[in-house]
Amino acid sequence: MPGVEEWRDGAYRRTLRLPYGHGIVALTPHPDHIGCRLTLTDPRDLTLAISRCRRLLDLDADPVAVDGQLADDPLLAPLVAKAPGRRVPRTVDEAEFAVRAVLGQQVSTAAARTHAARLVTAHGEPIDDPEGGLTHLFPAPEALADLDPESLALPRSRRTTLLTLVRHLADGTLQLGVENDWERARAQLTALPGFGPWTTEVIAMRALGDPDAILPSDLGIRARRPGARPAAHPAALTARAAAWRPWRAYAVQYLWATEDHAINYLPQ
Template sequence: MTTGMAVTGTATMTGIWAQPDRAYRIAQAKDSRFDGWFIVAVRTTGIYCRPSCPARTPNRENTQFFPTAAAAQNAGFRACRRCLPDALPGSPEWDLRADLAGRAMRLIADGVIEREGVAGLASRLGYSQRHVTRVLTEELGAGPLSLARAHRAHAARLLIETTALSFSDIAFASGFASVRQFNDTIGAVYAATPSRLRSARHRRVADTQGRLAVRLPVRAPMDSAGVLGFLATRAIPGVEELTEDGYARTLRLPHGPAVVRLRFEDGSGGRAAVHCSFSLTDVRDLATAVTRVRRLLDLDADPVAVDEVLGADPALRDSVTASPGIRVPGAVDAAELIVRAVLGQQVSVAAARTALGRLCAELGDRITEPDGTLRTLFPTAEVLAERGGEVLRGPRRRVETVVGAMRALADGSLGAHLGRDPAELRADLEALPGIGPWTAGYVVLRLLGAPDVLLTGDLALRKGAEALGLPDTVNGLLRHANRWRPWGSYAGMHLWRAAHLASAERAPARSA
């Protein structure tokens, strides 16, 4: 199957922090759309803030701009306790950028340095530690250890403010080597002791039944109905479920299994959020779990920029108006996504869901304390490589493709993680027997959150194009798609939705 795919490495808003006059105008306007894109630091107070901080805008000569909170901390600034600049949607830049810095930031957010150190980060990126440190310091104003330190500080603050855990438990759960290091970092970053942070949090959400409650901010608008619909139609029994007010699923995390329950808050005045309730085996996994939920729901997207570009195309204008803030759902596990893609490339969504349910029921690990119907983890690559052929039904070649891909994941010959270069990952996938351009493109689209992947060979996507009056041939659609860059992935979601609406009374078209 032919696939059209383009991955960009830059965006129109990349590097706002390096454009001080523009950054200052954004800070003056207190434009929340740019929260997470850059940091505003005030020399006279030693505080750094988000661009929309409600405090009085400092004079231009007293401001300094940084790409990350870690860079501001390295320069001696402390986080504003009023606007909480670390409690932000992540920068869309890390999805737009396929370069070393962007890939490193995705891995650091997933907790790789806490688990594997800088050596592990560098190994995943395919460079020496020295080179990775040099590039991150030059481009982001902070090396990998400083970036990880900022990540740990944010994880610690979440636990301080949302749990009743002791500070010593929080220190080690957040990845600090000692309580002293924890206290020193909290003091340096927030200019407060852990006790003061906890007492200042007047509306702390109490834990219930061992769960941790976290509110994740979202850039509005957010097409929550579209995300829920996408996840619900693909939900694997025992692993995922659609709830009365949201979505829930099991997670396989570094230190043990977990269950997350999600509820969307549309909010008022553009203050959308997702409320998460985590049941964790080990509280050290909280920050990683949060990062994976953010990627699953594509919460760090820039919906205003996406809608402006796609809405300018008359063919997509009505769809953008009907579904503002469309998202591209991501993935929480590489093995799960690859199996979904391979099984879904030749059958309907419903048939793929049935096959995946049987696979998980027979090979998935059972969690010790089931949460309602959620009692199963998606099988590991190792288990699928060994026993997948015994359980999977259907054409022999398709079964062999799944088993072969899982074997490559299990033995390390296929690296499928957030630090991969999109083009290199695509090439590695296509080198595996039975995996073609469509499957490889779909994995890159959802695993890496690549913003400009258009699966022009997808039958449902081309039916959507036809329904919207767009060219429905591969070459014709590719030519038209030039006007959608760098948001081809989001345009694809609109085309899939158009196909679904056009065939609502018929059998659903194939799409994984």
């Protein structure tokens, strides 16, 4: 997302909204660790910033337990053997991720980035980044709650979805922190206009941190399920995935990574 994230000099860099100020983190992959370089406006945010970066990268997962379970399935076993230890990408900001999930509904990832960049430029908080090209913090729900719907370059139905979401986040009616009840959050999301199973489950997977979240309607998973030609029906995939519990979110990562594909159209 331009302005908030970038890849520079071999590192993933992004801005962080923190309780006492803001920060910029650069995360660099190495063979045996992830290098983490933080620039903070207030050192009191150090512990929380590190925790959020670990969560973003799912560094507290148990890959031995996950891979041991998934490798029992003969169809997943080759994928696990080829690239063991896959993690589930999480987030440093649950509200930000939920907004981005809505912006990505029924459009390509390129279009979703464009929508997000417009939102960031218009409503995000400017920051200085002497070492790179980061320019803003992603706007907080409170900054988006009173937006004029006509100012959003989105279909009318998605404007309603986005504004309803941010208003519930801003007033605390909806909470998506890692400490919140997953099933209650799912029920609250499903009750919002424009929230179908895909959006709800991807938020459960990446924002709430449910390791068993699965997206059986996702075209990428259905098309890439090992041994499945043509794409599997969602009900059939759900039945097959029962053996992957409680690590179905990790199975999704293995299936998404089987090969490059052009499926880029995200449902609700």
